Amino acid sequence: MIEILSPAQVDQARVTGRLVADILQAMKARVTVGTNLLEINAWAKEMIVGAGAVSCYVDYAPSFGDGPFGHYICTAVNDAVLHGRPHDYMLADGDLLTLDLAVLTGGIAADAAISFIVGDQQRPEDLAMIETTERALAAGIAAARPGAKIGDLSRAIGTVLKSDGYLINTEYGGHGIGTTMHGDPHVPNTGRPGRGYQLRPGLLLALEPWIMADTDQLVVDEDGWTLRSSTGSRTAHTEHTIAITETGAEILTLPSAH
Secondary structure (H helix, E strand, C coil), rough: EEEEHHHHHHHHHHHHHHHHHHHHHHHHHHHCCEEHHHHHHHHHHHHHCCCCCEEECCCCCCCCCCCCCCCEEEEEECCCCEECCCCCCCCCCCEEEEEEEEECCCCCCEEEEEEEEEECCCCCCHHHHHHHHHHHHHHHCCCCCCEHHHHHHHHHHHHHHCCCCCCCCCCCEEECCCCCCEEEEEEEECCCCCCCCCCCCEEEECCEEEEEECCCCECCCCCCCCEEEEECCCCEEEEEEEEEEECEEEECCCCCCC
């Protein structure tokens, strides 16, 4: 179902979006070499519960996962790119970490993801991959306005990813969001302009370019959740929740200090 939110619901989405962004930035500032992924999950739980928010992940049990996710944040390391289930792993210098978080406040969800390098060993190819997803996300947001079609956003995102030489998987991508974390429409990371649902004010979308260094094929980890590159190559993922307004798109998942 495609949800069109009321102005009051969009106002609430702004509150949720800021919380998501603030938690992600707090996690990024706190993570160091030697941090355990389970510590990150515990920090996320503490901040979500402390804010009076509700996790979108703990009880989440879609058809593509193996039972309830059971954790408060996705932690994807190196060759993991999506749905990274926190486990007993201590981050090493140079690890490429993606944190993906979705919560509800006041009955409205927001979803965002950031990728960054842990420690000092920052490989140029990793930084370039992260920067590509950020530029692709910016292109998708710039294409989002009333009257545009989903295919216009997908084309804008895909043009950046392809121009930098990356293959694109369309099994997973952006999505509608509102009273639930995942809704219609699906927003693939490449597409044809002028196709798909026509955007209108009150629509919320989570746009999320993600790439793998040398493949477009995924494999599922033995935990039943974590999706990894089939070749073991590094990955990156960036995501914002946006609201379609009368004049364009508003990014809802910017931190308070932005």
